[in-house]
Amino acid sequence: MEEHHSTIQNHLNAIRNKVSDLTKQCIIKGIIVVQQSRGESGPGSEASVQLYSCSHIDPNTRKGKTSGKAKLKDGKTEKYSGIKITTYEIKFHVAEDFGIPGAFVIKNRHKHKFFLQSATLGVSGYKIVHFDCNSWIYPIRNTKTHRLFFSNTSYLPKETPKALVELRKEELTSLRGDGTGERKEWERIYDYDYYNDLGNPEKGPQHMRPVLGGSATYPYPRRGRTGRPRSNQDPLIESQTEGIKLDVYVPPDERLSPKKLSEIISNSIQATLHFLIPEAKSLFENDARSFESFDEIRDLFSSSRNQVLEGWVAEKVKSMVPPELYKKITHASKQNPMEFQLPQIIAENEFAWKDDVEFGRQMLAGTNPAVIQILEIFPPMSRSGVRSSIKRSHIEYNLDGLTLQKAMDQWRIFILDHHDYLMPFLNRICTKGVCAYASRTLLFLRDDDTLKPLAIELSWPGPSSGVEGHRVFLPSTQGTKAALWQLAKAHVAVNDSCHHQLISHWLKTHAVVEPFIIATRRQLSAMHPIHRLLDPHFKDTMHINALSRSVLIKSGGILEKILSTGEISMELSSALYKDWRFDEQGLPADLLKRRMALPNPDKPSGVQLLFEDYPYGADGLEIWVAIKTWVTNFCSVFYADDNSVRSDNEIQAWWSEIRNVGHGDKCAETWWYPMTTLTELIEALTTLIWTASALHAAVNFGQYGYAGYPPNRPTVCRKFIPNEGTLGFVEFLRDPDKYYLSMLPERFEMTLSVALVEVLSRHTLDEVYLGQRSSVEWTDSEQIHKVFKQFHENLQQVEKKISKRNINPNLKNRWGPAKIQYKLLNPDTSYVGVKEGITGKGIPNSISM
Incomplete structure (x- = not known):
């Protein structure tokens, strides 16, 4: 897109050259940039634009004076990366006392929608006025109204130019709607709803799912309201359509670009054809439900797999997807x-995943690195008071000469705890061939900062309440004990995989951020500086979440098929939302809660890691400090003191709505920031940006690298660990590796999980990364440009630090036996939206995948 920016710059230079003559002519000139939808014509003269002054009021309307209307005509169209972009030169007649434009309205009388990218105006005696629009303009026959845009100058509510005050209020009111009716594609309405669209009672009782949100039993963050009709079987549930639904309503400005949606669909098709289609055929032909060897799993990645779509598989796919998508699939299958x-x-060491050191390292540098914590009481005890059966004698011999008490005094005993939250659900999980335990894993921090596993306890509910089996x-390296140890690690990995996908990834990034997006659109004007700060961190999230509800997390969706938690997956995530606290989501607070760090006011982050070689913690704190410095500098431009935060009525309404509506099931909690000080605002904004950017990158983009090989990160076990004296134990002794493979998911579910993480781990071409903006002129404030440049430079310094850490031989957790560098929190500031694929690095601004 660099050529495109160059073209716009040439137009701007022409405007600047002519600006001195504009006053005499009472004319304002500018350019408007439009993207055409694929297969649709541009708006041309059927679209008209009218300016509002921000400096002079029309006494009749109490709004800014208006210009004459100008039509879009004689545009110059060029193609950039396959997208048609038309640049229109436009001229407005204005009164002599019109002043400076601060807003404009555009009406589209054309039959097609178009994407308005930007507008730039030249005003005599004043700087160029920029409008970053990035919005769909639908035909007025659908919308019944024009579309309003404000310039890139930000104002707190009290500082809004009087000419724009009414426009500011009207625009926010229009975005809220009235909470009724089914939303149409062209409506820009932001409202809340419960997760009442996960079940499908029309398909039978096996597809019933509880409504998440709005009750003490099933609390949940809110989602964007669609207003779809209710099910005939259950008036609390939104009706569902069969197959994959790609057109679930989200407000137009939250929608994926056609190019990005096409790219995601293309990636999904290729992954499906490569991984799933051959397995579906194999399953039909020989009923081989398990992989027979590890080499057979490795062959999943061979380029020789037959991906032609035919026969009953083709018919099944055809029944599940829209006709247009089916055409793309059949076309791709022939390529x-x-x-x-x-x-x-x-890739480097095919057996490294079996290594105990690698097993421990992934708790610090893998896809779920924010769960491990210090063990404070031995033996561990459940919330219900049931003690663990791990004994001192089990582990004390393995503490490198320390006593257990000494090791605990030195904070060197850690636990990966998947016990308490799973135990109440185990009887419901262990159905339909699923075999699951609750698990506790104890580890010891060695002198070289690597983690040595000490013991794994697997538990199950006993015959009565408060009674458990254990x-x-x-750990062992020889014979039967070593093989049993591998089986126990697999069960731990299943629990961690499910927790990662449902809690660390979906709940704590995707789901909890959506209410913040809705509240921002409803309560913070587009001209509010905090709206401008947050906007890039919300890109595509609502649409990705809507697609997830349609494909991944609904009844019968992919996650129910591949995770051991199956049909109760989302119910489980609701149970863990009960423990969610916004004030603990910032990285320093999270590290302190898990005792992975200690308070240290002399550190920029305010905390000191317990040990240096914690890749997620070390790199994450660097990113956290960079984000917080940027947020602090940004806010200081607009807020002079605490009183300016308290008196900002939009911020106060925003925060109140997040607490009382968006996260309404948590409204009574006392841990919410009062939002009465600048410090609280900065902390809240830093936490939100961290969650949407760095935290999501850390738990998402490494999935293929680790979980793409299912023996390392299985998502379900189909067998319990056999007891001596049973037929299962005989089968296990006969061939431990074969038993291990037969315990893993069936081959079709296994390949489905590989296909999923392959798609989720990809960066797309239009991604915008931390420290970047999609437009050079995203703000008209030179001061903000200056501090944003400093943010980018700070991230470049973080990159250099990460690179140095990754070549430091003393930091063993940065590579591990698998030889995987930790790059998931590498900002990779070289990205300019032109790279794609599975890179294992780069932090997108938003949860856009």
């Missing part, structure tokens, strides 16, 4: 197969 890279976990497994 040359894509080459899929080996997941990093087996088995303890100890």
Whole structure:
């Protein structure tokens, strides 16, 4: 898109050259940039624009004076990366006392929608006025109204030019709607709803799912309201359509670009054809439900797999997807197969995933690195008071000469705890061939900062409340005990995989951020500086979440198919939302809660890691400090003191709505910031940006590298660990590796999980990364440009620090036995939206995948 920016710059220079003559002519000139939808014509003269002054009021309307209307005509169209972009030179006749334009309205009388990218105006004696629009303009026959845009100058509510006050109020009111009716594609309405669209009672009782949100039993963050009709079977549930639904309503400005949606669909098709179609055929032909060897799993990534879509598989796919999508799939199946890279976990050392050091390292640098915590009480005890069966004698011999008490005094005993939250659900999980335990894993921090596993306890509910069964497994490198230890690690990995996908990834990034987006659109004007600060961190999230509800998390969706938690997956995430606190989501607060760091006011982050070689913690704190410095500098431009925060009625309404509506099931909690000080605002904004950018990157983009090889991160076990004296134990002794493979998911579900993480781990071409903006002129404030440049430079320094850490031989957790560098929190500021694929690095601004 660099050529496109150059073209716009030439137009701007022409405007600047002519600006001195504009006053005499009472004319304002400018350019408007439009993207055409694929297969649709541009608006041309059927679209008209009218300016509002921000400096002079029309006494009759109490709004800014208006210009004459100007039509879009004689545009120059060029193609950039396959997208048609038309640049219109436009001229407005204005009164002599019109002043400076601060807003404009555009009416589209054309039959097609178009994407308005930007507008730039030249005003004599004043700087160029920029409008970053980035919005769909639908035909007025649909919308019944014009579309309003404000310039890139930000104002707190009290500082709004009088000429724009009414426009500011009207625009916010229009975005809120009245909470009724089914939303139409062209409506820009932001409202809240419960997760009442996950079940499908029309398909039978097996597809019933509870409504999440609005009750003490099933609390949940709110989602964007669609207003779809209710099910005939259950008036609390929104009706569903069969198959994959890609057109779930989200407000137009939250929608994925056609190019990005096409790219995601293309990636999904290729992954499906490569991984799933051959397995579907194999399953039909020979009923081979398990992989017979690890080599057979490795062959999943071979480019020789047959991906032609035919026969009953083709008919099944045809019944599940829209006709247009089916055409794309059949076309892609006839192309040359894509080459899929080996997941990093087996690329350098195909057996490293079995190593105990790698097992521990992934708790610090893998896809779920924010769960491990210090063990404070031995033996561990459940909330219900049931003690763990791990004994001192089980582990004390393995503490490198320390006593257990000494190791705990030195904060060197850690726990990966998947016990308490799973135990109440286990009886419901262990159905339909699923075999699951609750688990506790104890680890010891060695002198070289690597983690040595000490013991795994697997537990299950006993015959009565408060009674549990337990088995303890100890690390071993020889014979039967070593093989049993591998089985125990697999069960731990299943629990961690489910927690990662449902809690760390979906709940704590995707789901909890959506209410913030809705509240921002409803309560913060587009000209509010905090709206401008947050806007890039919300890109595509609502649409990705809507697609997730349609494909991944609904009844019968992909996650129910591949996770051991199956049909109760979302119910489980609701149970863990009960423990969610916004004030603990910032990285320093999270580290302190898990005792992975200690308070240290002398550190920029305010905390000191317990040990240096915690890749997620070390790199994350660098990113956290960079974000917080940027947010602090940004806010200081607009807020002079605490009183300016308290008196900002839009910020106060925003925060109140987040607490009382968006996260309404948590409204009574006392931990919410009062939002009465600048410090509280900065902390809240830093936490939100961290969650949407760095935290999501850390838990999302490494998925293929680790979980792309299912033996390393299985998502379900189909067998319990056999007891001595049983037929299962005989089967296990006969061939431990074969038993391990037969315990893993069936081959079709396994390949489905590989296809999913391959798609989720990809960066798309139009991604905008932390420290970047999609437009050079995103703000008219030179001061903000200056501090944003400093933010970018700070991130470049973080990159250099990460690179140095990754070549430091003393930091063993940065590579591990699998030889995977930790780059998930590498900002990679070289990205300019032109790279794609599975890179294992780069922090997108938003949860856009």
